[in-house]
Amino acid sequence: MTAVDTHCPYCALQCAMTLTETSSGVQVRGRDFPTNRGGLCQKGWTSSALLDVEDRLLTPLIRTAAGELEPASWDDALTLIANRIRALRAEYGPDAVAVFGGGGLTNEKAYLLGKLARLAIGTAMIDYNGRFCMSSAAAAGNQSFGIDRGLPFPVTDLDSAESILLIGSNIADTMPPLVQHLAAARRRGGLIVIDPRRSATAALCDDGQGLHLQPLPGTDIPLLLALLHVLIADDVLDDDFLQARVDGVAGALASANEWWPERAEQVTGVPAHSIRQAARTLWRASGHGGGQGAYVLTGRGAEQHANGTDTVQAAINLALALGLPGRRGNGYGALTGQGNGQGGREHGQKADQLPGYRSIADPAARAHIASVWGIDPADLPGAGLPAMQLLTSLGEPSGPKALLVHGSNVVVSAPNAEDVKRRLAGLDLLVVTDFVPSETAMLADVVLPIAQWAEEEGTMTNLEGRVIRRRRLRPPPGEARDELAVIADLAAALGHEFARTALDVFTELGAASSGGLADYAGIDYDRLDEPLPAHWPYAAGTPGTPRLFTSRFAHPNGRARMRPVHASDVRDDVRPGAPMYLITGRVLAHYQSGAQTRRIPELAAVSRGAFVQIHPLTAARLQITDGDDVQVASERGVVSAPARLSYDIRPEVVFMPFHFSGEGSVNRATNPDSDPISGMPEFKVCAVDVRRKEA
Template sequence: MTERLLRYFREKQQDVQSEKTYDTQCPFCSMQCKMQLVEQTIVTRKRYTAIGIHNPTTLGRLCMKGMNAHQHALHASRITRPLLKKNGEFVPVSWDEALNYIKEQVTLIQAKHGHDAMAVYGSASITNEEAYLLGKFARVGLQTKYIDYNGRLCMSAAATGANQTFGADRGLTNPLSEIPHSRVIILAGTNIAECQPTIMPYFEQAKENGAYLIAIDPRETATTKIADLHLKIKPGTDAALANGLVKIIIDEQLINEDFIRTRTNGFDELKQHIGALNLEDIAEQTNVPLEQMRKAAMKFAMETSGMLFTARGIEQQTDGTAAVRGFLNVVLITGKIGKPYSGYGAITGQGNGQGAREHGQKADQLPGYRSIENEDHRAYIAKVWGVNPDELPRKGVSAYEMMEKINDGDIKGLFLMCSNPAVSSPNANLVKQALSKLTFFVAIDLFISETAKFADVILPASSYLEDEGTMTNVEGRVTLREASRPCPGEAKHDWQIICEIASTLGKGRYFPYTSAEDIFNELREASRGGIADYSGITYDRLRQEGGIHWPCPEPDHPGTGRLFEDSFAHPDHKAALSVIPNEPVVPKEKTTAEYPLFLTTGRVMSHYLTGVQTRKSASLAARDFESFMEIHPKTAAAHNIEDRVLVNIESPRGSITVRSKWSEHIRKDTVFVPIHWADAQNVNDLIGDSLDPACKMPGFKVCAVRVRPI
């Protein structure tokens, strides 16, 4: 009888089993790995498996985050209906009620305080179409100058440094496929093994081919382990190290004189500045032995090809732009750019960190990487949008400065899309204070994040499984993210939400789109002739070719894999060498007897940004379920801190509680805490609010702290 029943249920199970597949892209890092989610239904139980799909960038690879991304998209706590705060509690309401309330509040605020009393805070995780639309919504729908985005806290130093040096910013100046053939590679402040794991095979192949790898990092990481030379730099001294490398190359007469003469400006000024510097002083300042510095400089200069990559380690500082430009000096004086296997790469952090900064979310920017202060640029975009150029606002302020204006009362209302500044911003306690002062606050998100808790209205957005659109990956390759899974409940795509709000505010004629492709076709026109020219890219081409590098100005143009082969993007077609001071213009926090240790921050492999998504994944959360402080055993002993105990870390801004983690892989004067946790574990509660004067990047990587056991 039992065997008969088992056979019956097995047969029944087979009868009801079904399978669906959803093509998409990983929503996390800038590699944008193509993937397919397989949904199997067995009786009433669903089982999900993520499979990598072959594509030009990652060749079908996935990391642990990609393999488990669906766990947050399918999580029970996703918002599936609009929520309105009533008597301090969020209650579900209809879309009509939510939109009418938004109209009422925005109208009241702008009538009383002017258009600029409203602000928009965007994201580098949304699609190109939605980033473009958000910029248009701010300038046309709200007519406010206040829009910026969370990429300001991630990529702004690299973007500004590249724009100032080359006249254009694209993550990598070369395709990823050239990395394995480069002879020498510098990785400055980047832990790609944990932050972008699927890029690692390119560097491993380079090693197999005989490349010499140089890593610059105050910690020993999974990335530095593959390096032939690790410069264990003192936090915050990257600009001085770059000057040291430049000085050695010039002193040893290893410069590419022909390239400098024909392709650059500013060498005489740079040479004069460098001549006054002392290498012994730089070695002492950076804690990098002079013989190691000399070895790195000469190896990079003498090889026939070389590539240099930067990331948050050197960029998230109050002189991040200067540090980037200092390392670009190294690239330029050796002539290692614009030719095969030689170039520069800024390792983008967020999923659409490149595309999201090209089309209008930045305070000073219009689509196509145009400037909002340039009259010709304003006239062109105004024509595309069907408005008068005089109606377009001027530039606003950066993301953190926007929070300061909220705190000061200049900004009364906020639209926030898919971002979590209450956790990700420096001096996070001030940000939370500012958000609590808003007269009106709308958050568009998947979950009730630490920031969304402050909102008056939360609107349910679609996830990467549901939201079709284009993304631009780390190498400047535009890809199409297919997304066919239905939105859960009453959730809508970000672009639909923007259009509906605009329509409610009486601006619907400017937002007539019925699909993401409609928006992309307008974006193509808006970008035409700009630095980031997408006009020759179409959805059909993306489906056929798997991705296209911008600029791509014509439908029959193959895309531009390698930039700057013949000229740079400045009007005179030359790159700009720059004089970089060893000490920053905005002073960095120094250690003192009261705060004797440097704090630096970063990521772990299993989590992404503030962890709102990855902490919803059981598989990822299980790997790293709490934050920690990495500390050298000798430093720990000096502060009476045992391994794996709760500790208090304090700066002049606040304190947090995390668990200690002894490690001989970190400098004795430095502690490390990851960025993915909130509340009592939010490391950004400790970070100061000083900003890079060029790009307004906060100084996340250098903070003076004290530690004690609890």
């Protein structure tokens, strides 16, 4: 029997597992690792079923003149793509071709995809679906600390915490093995969860184990400012820390002065006494307050707003006021979602970024990457458009005419999804690289079949900035190819020779990242199998950096920066004709757009389709009973799904999961308006009309 030690294909915990090829299929066994300690969620336990799904893509497909996708050879598919790219570049310029990547791609694929776009195609138009995931946390982290690493400490540091504040993160459903790291805080009654729903994570606060604050959607900033206001009023700020290590303190504190708890209660719906209790719990737990340690952690619920960067900044201001970042056993962190959501945003998929988390506008960064790639810096394109702007530019007279999609299912995952679908249909060329026929792949002119997680080699970077190995158990089926080889083949068809093995690309990535914020130059690929962790930055000649900020922050002066934050209204707010808020999120059995998990029978049996969670009082007013088909309409689109009555949601709010296509595809209704700093769309709240669907 063949067996390999590898990691789960899903979330950023990257839980360790061993895969064994047996006569009855691939066996999955949990493996001891700091993030999961041998445990797996139901997605992890069933992950091997992905390898043998019935509709696996096995051969390239080309759309015929009759409009059907038909099998084709690799030579024909690659030649068609290269010829169309050349023709579009010749007629419209290189920015007529765009590339859209994904946060699940290995570090090597993310790096090579950026190189394909900027070198082989010559386009500035590249971004990725991580713009929908971590961009607001990344922007706020860069503003505040000068660097963006989701957790700037190992996840095991949470084990000793006395209090943990979770803002907009339902980890009990999205990454269940992480819950064990909350145990100490729960035993001490110190888990604080901010969520408009009583989610599975909020329920962990029951029985004296913590406190659930349930604000109205879109009011996280007033709530966070009120928490800071309590600390100011109680005179318990870590003044020594702020004076020694933080700039911008006065302005940030002034922005919190106007949000006393009673005022915040009127806006958020969270009782003033609960706000005070939460703030004081966090302070008493902090090192400054004499406790065992406190953490502030943000997730997508805080970030996926048109003011998401400010929301995260407010959370960081709170953490800095308590002296948490950089103090052992305390801290601030953002919980990265996608499997390589951390590494995927470090090495060149982002519109404004070069490998090593370098700015594409920095002349020194451009010179360094140009030297690695053997070109003149002037030949590197400038910054492109962030994901939502890129997608809405498709089909416009000055927009891209072709799109290459890798590791993303934008027809389901992008906001205002019907408009995105229409724009994709109007392209001169749509190429989708995937291992299953996703909704986006089925719109393509060319579909390229690729290997998936247990059929490829490479590295991933988990939520704590640790670089790990992905190991190959078996070759891909049929004519499916390793995605690195596909990218290299396409580059060759365009006249460029790229490295094509994971080891060779990782070696080049190390050189390209050397000296950057996300420096991988000192990581030995072969030693990633050893127990010693490899946390970036890992410059040559260093042991890596498990914990950031212990002595200085990454800004040139070594200090963190607090920034004033002000509340703002929801962009698409409630009004006559749209009197309720729609919020979205994940369920335990599914992941992202569901393109993978909806194909696993055990997971599909647990969660077969979309639903509308609605408060019983609201349902009674609207004459909706449990199981009725409900129509949810925004100004962008209409979705429908069965009602699921629950007291776990506020009466003014309905919730839908975002994993499904068809009539229940909630992103038909969500708002594409984006944060002006991060480019993050406002997935998490919009105004809707809710009514029982007529037969």
